[in-house]
Amino acid sequence: MENNASKFQPRPYAAVIFAGFLLLVFVWGIWQAGQKKQPAVNPSGMVKKTQSSQPVATSTPVVANADAGKLLAPISKAQERVTKKPFGLKVSPHSSPVSPERFSGYHTGVDFETFADEQDAEVPVFAVCDGTLVEKRFASGYGGVAVQSCRLDNQDITVVYGHLKLVSVSAKAGSTLTAGEQLGVLGKGYSSETDGERKHLHLGIHIGKAVNLAGYVKTPAELSSWLNILKYLK
Numbered sequence: 001m002e003n004n005a006s007k008f009q010p011r012p013y014a015a016v017i018f019a020g021f022l023l024l025v026f027v028w029g030i031w032q033a034g035q036k037k038q039p040a041v042n043p044s045g046m047v048k049k050t051q052s053s054q055p056v057a058t059s060t061p062v063v064a065n066a067d068a069g070k071l072l073a074p075i076s077k078a079q080e081r082v083t084k085k086p087f088g089l090k091v092s093p094h095s096s097p098v099s100p101e102r103f104s105g106y107h108t109g110v111d112f113e114t115f116a117d118e119q120d121a122e123v124p125v126f127a128v129c130d131g132t133l134v135e136k137r138f139a140s141g142y143g144g145v146a147v148q149s150c151r152l153d154n155q156d157i158t159v160v161y162g163h164l165k166l167v168s169v170s171a172k173a174g175s176t177l178t179a180g181e182q183l184g185v186l187g188k189g190y191s192s193e194t195d196g197e198r199k200h201l202h203l204g205i206h207i208g209k210a211v212n213l214a215g216y217v218k219t220p221a222e223l224s225s226w227l228n229i230l231k232y233l234k
């Protein structure tokens with residue numbers, strides 16, 4: 001009987017192993033509970049993607065300027081020529097990159113300057129878009145000016161080409177100009193052709209069909225009805 005009784009007495013090392021097993025089960029249970037507290041679904045309801053060793057693109061490629069490429073340059077080396085009056089610049093007779101300055105306000109267009117060797121040369125000006133020539137005439141502040149009606153981004157615009165030699169504009173009002181077609185040449189500096197201004201092209205783009213020859217506006221807010229051609233060049 002004593003021998004049988006001793007058979008049922010757990011041996012000390014077996015008890016240790018059993019306790020160890022219980023501890024493992026206990027720890028495993030806690031670990032499982034911890035896992036369940038982190039649902040595999042994010043707040044948006046999407047199943048989380050498992051981590052991958054593959055690199056994941058964090059953003060889609062961004063086009064530098066979504067509007068670029070919709071208008072042609074009105075003059076050769078256009079970008080190089082914008083050295084004095086960019087779009088929106090505030091000028092006054094007391095503060096201006098040109099001297100003397102007779103205008104005040106925020107520049108509605110972009111001024112394309114002429115190079116030193118172009119002062120006595122013909123400098124061609126090209127239509128920036130397809131559209132009708134709606135006006136060509138002398139206007140105070142411009143000398144010769146031409147206005148073209150075009151479409152841009154599904155809206156009407158008028159393009160103001162200022163300081164032209166008016167007799168060089170052979171197209172008649174009402175005729176259609178094709179983008180890239182020569183419109184005329186720049187007026188001679190400090191003459192009636194530029195209304196006394198230096199030889200340069202002022203190019204303004206006004207939103208809408210109405211002709212607006214304003215070269216400057218009084219408030220920055222008014223600039224919102226004008227567009228910067230440099231954003232649209234190819």
Ligand SMILES: [Zn+2]
Pocket residue numbers: 085107109110111201202203215
């Ligand atoms: Zn200007």
